[in-house]
Amino acid sequence: MIAYRSDLRPALEQARELYRASSLGERRPIDDDARFAAMLANANLVVTAWDGELLVGIARALSDFSYATYLSDLAVRASHQRRGIGRELIRRTRAAAPQASLILLAAPAAERYYPHIGFQHHPQAWLLREGDALA
Numbered sequence: 001m002i003a004y005r006s007d008l009r010p011a012l013e014q015a016r017e018l019y020r021a022s023s024l025g026e027r028r029p030i031d032d033d034a035r036f037a038a039m040l041a042n043a044n045l046v047v048t049a050w051d052g053e054l055l056v057g058i059a060r061a062l063s064d065f066s067y068a069t070y071l072s073d074l075a076v077r078a079s080h081q082r083r084g085i086g087r088e089l090i091r092r093t094r095a096a097a098p099q100a101s102l103i104l105l106a107a108p109a110a111e112r113y114y115p116h117i118g119f120q121h122h123p124q125a126w127l128l129r130e131g132d133a134l135a
């Protein structure tokens with residue numbers, strides 16, 4: 001039985017361990033305590049999945065609860081993948097802000113996941129990454 005919670009934030013170490021166990025940790029600054037703590041503290045829509053005491057999934061998003069929800073991280077522990085947890089985390093994230101579009105950047109490993117569960121590719125998405133010059 002997986003329990004879903006949107007009323008709590010996992011502790012820093014708990015979250016770090018999950019990010020590692022899902023492989024998302026390779027692409028997030030999880031070893032920079034201040035930065036990773038800020039990512040957890042300042043996200044305003046966080047849904048977590050629990051197998052007993054074990055944190056097995058997270059959807060970490062920023063939402064205005066009206067127009068746009070940016071789903072910054074979606075991670076499910078490798079041992080718990082392909083059981084519908086990722087889809088349920090997204091469903092609950094969306095249910096918290098039903099009028100808002102969900103926007104995200106897919107990791108290479110999840111490139112085929114999002115179209116499979118109904119997301120549309122947006123060819124006009126643009127990024128200014130950390131360090132990129134604003135011309």
Ligand SMILES: CC(C)(COP(=O)(O)OP(=O)(O)OC[C@H]1O[C@@H](n2cnc3c(N)ncnc32)[C@H](O)[C@@H]1OP(=O)(O)O)[C@@H](O)C(=O)NCCC(=O)NCCS
Nearest residue numbers: 024074075076081082083084085086087106107110112113
């Ligand atoms: C991508 C991820 C979040 C998916 O979570 P999950 O709980 O395993 O996925 P679900 O069980 O909800 O899968 C729902 C459907 O998508 C399919 N699916 C799962 N992972 C997939 C993938 N990588 N590519 C294509 N389809 C995938 C499932 O088979 C299932 O299909 P079905 O309903 O037809 O049976 C999870 O694999 C993960 O954490 N990966 C590593 C971190 C990562 O890349 N995160 C994404 C950052 S953008």
